[in-house]
Amino acid sequence: MYGNNDPLVIFTPSGKRGNFPIGTPILTAARQLGVDLDSVCGGRGICSRCQITPSYGDFSKHGITVEPNAISGWNSVEERYKSKRGMIDGRRLGCQATVQGNAVIDVPPESQVHKQVVRKRAEARDILINPSTRLFYVEVEEPDMHDPSGDLERLISTLRAEWDLSKLQADFSVLSKIQSVLRKGEWKVTCAIHMGDETIGPRIINIWAGYYDGSIFGMAVDLGSTTIAAHLCDLQSGKVVGSSGSMNPQIRFGEDLMSRVSYSMMNAGGDVEMTNAVREGINVLFAEVADEAGISPSLIMDAVFVCNPVMHHLFLGIDPFELGQAPFALATSDAVSTQSSNLGLIHMHPAARVYLLPCIAGHVGADAAAVALSESPNTSEDLVLVVDVGTNAEILLGNKHKVLACSSPTGPAFEGAQISSGQRAAPGAIERVEINPITKDPRFRVIGSDIWSDEDGFEKSILSSGITGICGSGIIEMVAEMRVAGIVDSPGLIGNPEQSGTDRCFLDGRTYSYLVYDGSVSGGPKITVTNRDIREIQMAKAALYSGARLLMDKFEVDNVDRIVLAGAFGAHISPKHAMILGMIPDCNIEKVTSAGNAAGTGARIALLNRSARKDIEVTVKEIHKIETAIEPRFQEHFVNASAIPNSVEKFPILETIVTLPDVNFNTGGSGEGSGRRRRRRN
């Protein structure tokens, strides 16, 4: 029957083509050609995922003309589906429509298993949907007491045969429900199957009686030291259907990672306490997100976590003790795939699997791996520096030939912590600042309002929040603007009123502070920048810069082609101000972009695309790890990087020329501010 006398069927957009006998269902033709056409019900006219659009007319470039009767007529199954659920005119069900002549068949994106989730940034690749957990509908043979076999064995052999799922297994929890579900569904069932990985085969994790018409979900979690952010995704469409964040409850054991490691060292069972705390926090968050999305937590069938090594260990129930001292040995560095119940996650399906991305090194965790997955420096033509700014900064430098990674202890200053008027990024926080170089007065914008403080309507626009403090990105801009306005000198001292030319500078202990905003008359806060704040920012930015600079040394380059700022903080940072401060190496400012929460995006990619998991596992092994803690050059860079750049000559590539006054307010002989900036390699 098959041969060139049979009608030619061409699929678009793939271009795949073949001859098929009259009467062949389009879905069958697609499967034989390897065309990506979705189906959950296996061609039974139930799931409607195999919708296609036949084209008609002259396709001279393909050498065929498609006659109006090239495809079989509209049938009752399609009519019933369309009347009940609706279907775009011109669409057909691929399992119902059959080949009657030469045909051209378009597979719309939503009918592809491997759909794309389009990412907004120009330089970011789309996410291919290829989830680890998928739905399969089958009709199982009834038991025959003359040829006895278990219900599970008949289900598995049907799934194997119809869906080519070799080595398929069932989770233990399926055993207790399989008999009632099969009988309730009259031997028709939908299975959620985790497709497995290198080490475990595919696995049935849930079964529904009959055709399950709903969605299944996955959670992408960015488990930070300070905050936990969870994104609930529809595993079929890839859409984010709910998001929420919360504070990491471990904060009560210590603000930063090292204080948590210390807590574990100083308190017997401290690690267990912290493990329980973070798991409990995740449970609460999952329940919240599911509730807000209006779904049952038991429909969460997959989860991906990204986190730094200490959070990684504490979440897995491993004492992070070894991460607190050289050689910073990880208990496990490879990706971890385990069952949700092993992690005490009670607000997802009990048989769901949980995936943690691999860690790169003892100081460079699964969060950095997730950034690498999202930003893929390993496929970049040009040399890219990716900086994920958080309590620790993870830094990646590389191109398609080589990628280096390190971590740098920036401390919490960039998150608004340890800053006198600092606060987390929340309504009321100053996030944008400009200081008039003549009057030395600031204007600013606060989160929650688009109006600058010197514009009409500002007061009204911030009525509900007030002005409460300065967030991380605000303090960056503030210090940079203070430097540009000549209020701060290169070593980092705030001038007295005379030196700085403004009464906003006032003696505050042994050093001067700068008054940003005085809300005290109306009972609000008095927001100032102290010299200690400047020091904190200097330390943080020096750490960040030194890490990047160390990688550049190792790469033997003095310049990078582009810089990607990642992290929630990175998303809001002003590249110009970051460069003025000397946080990041010099670079064409047009080539400095923000990737937003790249770690979170990496988690989402790994959640939605199981082959991306394999990719990042391979990539991580190829990344060269640099341990800053033992690199003498890192210390050297750090000492040299604490100053704030001295002159405009340092910024030939900034889009606008910024004049940095060459001032030095240090009138005494103390060591304070004596660090000189020497960025270039010796």
Next chain:
Amino acid sequence: MYGNNDPLVIFTPSGKRGNFPIGTPILTAARQLGVDLDSVCGGRGICSRCQITPSYGDFSKHGITVEPNAISGWNSVEERYKSKRGMIDGRRLGCQATVQGNAVIDVPPESQVHKQVVRKRAEARDILINPSTRLFYVEVEEPDMHDPSGDLERLISTLRAEWDLSKLQADFSVLSKIQSVLRKGEWKVTCAIHMGDETIGPRIINIWAGYYDGSIFGMAVDLGSTTIAAHLCDLQSGKVVGSSGSMNPQIRFGEDLMSRVSYSMMNAGGDVEMTNAVREGINVLFAEVADEAGISPSLIMDAVFVCNPVMHHLFLGIDPFELGQAPFALATSDAVSTQSSNLGLIHMHPAARVYLLPCIAGHVGADAAAVALSESPNTSEDLVLVVDVGTNAEILLGNKHKVLACSSPTGPAFEGAQISSGQRAAPGAIERVEINPITKDPRFRVIGSDIWSDEDGFEKSILSSGITGICGSGIIEMVAEMRVAGIVDSPGLIGNPEQSGTDRCFLDGRTYSYLVYDGSVSGGPKITVTNRDIREIQMAKAALYSGARLLMDKFEVDNVDRIVLAGAFGAHISPKHAMILGMIPDCNIEKVTSAGNAAGTGARIALLNRSARKDIEVTVKEIHKIETAIEPRFQEHFVNASAIPNSVEKFPILETIVTLPDVNFNTGGSGEGSGRRRRRRN
């Protein structure tokens, strides 16, 4: 270096030989030749499992002479081991002794990985030791912060390289302890590794710091409806180091299987109650056996369960509802391998795996599969009938060409239940009976004494137990002897004193009973056999016979070559009396043997030999299943088999001629006892 100029090394008993350069350790030579020489430490002189015995002198049949210096001299490692632990004279450590000339090396049985456990019965094959969980000692590289990798990944890669364990994984529970164990052992660890099966790869389930010098254990469990028997085995030597049995706590939900199925049907959550009860019972039993053997339950690293389908389902947490009605569908029929924690087994290692043999059919369970594994009818040259007698009888009939299986509902009479003076087999129970055909007086033996009741010293020998009842094998002999003595007629009626010729027969309600023993003068029991007892035994033996006869019909034979009686009861049954009663088909009585607890033996084989698991999984799929419940011929056989054989002509092959009086005590016209015995096929 390698070639015929190198010394020839010959291993016995394998006969494997090869040329090896001078200086090659014997262990290395053995590994290269595939000689089965054990080692846990990988040749480091720690474990001493590679002991070998060099032979010296003239081996003309091999064409070589072994000089006294064929093997390197005794070294300090061997001296230290021998002085500390002792070693048989003439033995050497295979990893220390090296080839110096032509050599003949004997590997003693205890140095083989795949040792044999010798079974006592002539027809039974030895058990090959090849456990699912084994110990491996390795020395792991220390972490290097310049080339960071997880401790687990370094452990796994060392194990993979040294022991050829591909796809090796670690149980999740290993993560939390790996760092402290590696450091405590100074990077030397012993791992217990479950070797995996078809669907899962090898898996580290426990780790010890340094070389672990102890044993690991497995539990073989025969999970019966009435009793649970557990045997604790050393997984390296195969020895049984502890055994215990207990009542199945489910008994409170119903004596027999169907009453438990009914309990589940009539009571919401009844199945969960029963699941919890049996798991709790197993937990108590495991703790007991471990305690008696003086080992920590956490050293129990493997367990194998055999049980009937209803117990199988209830143990796994599956409602046995479907097993109570046609088509008797099993939730799962294949072997189940799962983690102990899934089954709530708290008194074994939490990462241990538990294996349940496959079920043959809805009425023929993993216990029958275990009997098939132990007795292997599928490899038998002659036609063998294997009968496992319990509350249900599992019956196998076959040879190497074909095996049939069925189950027959014998009820609990054979276990002494539902018999007026019946009791479980325990001290004080009458187990052997002879009735004098002239005097009609019985003599008997009770469990706990070797002296017959009419012999000197009997009274004294039973002082501690007394005479308390009749056990299952006792009641079989009793009824058979009553029939031979003319006290019971062929339809099953007990005669009155005149008919039976003894005053021991007395009117007891509407029928007669036979007094066996009257201990009432000394406050003991009055032990009698009632006509109802006879009826119960008739029902039970008819069910058993009918099942066997049905399989013979299906096999199209009228005779079997041999009969194996299995089960705790089968072990004590008298073949002669069983044949008199008509429990089993006629067969040369010399060919009727007892296999003891064959199901328990099957469990032990599967525990000790992982390839036997694969074997029985294949065998079970090849067994032809016969469902007695829907076979009209079964009912027909059952009706015809209730009578007790009528005359000596029926037993041409009994070793001694037994005369069965042709009597009929039914003086009325009622249907009672009207069933006639018609054994032959129509």
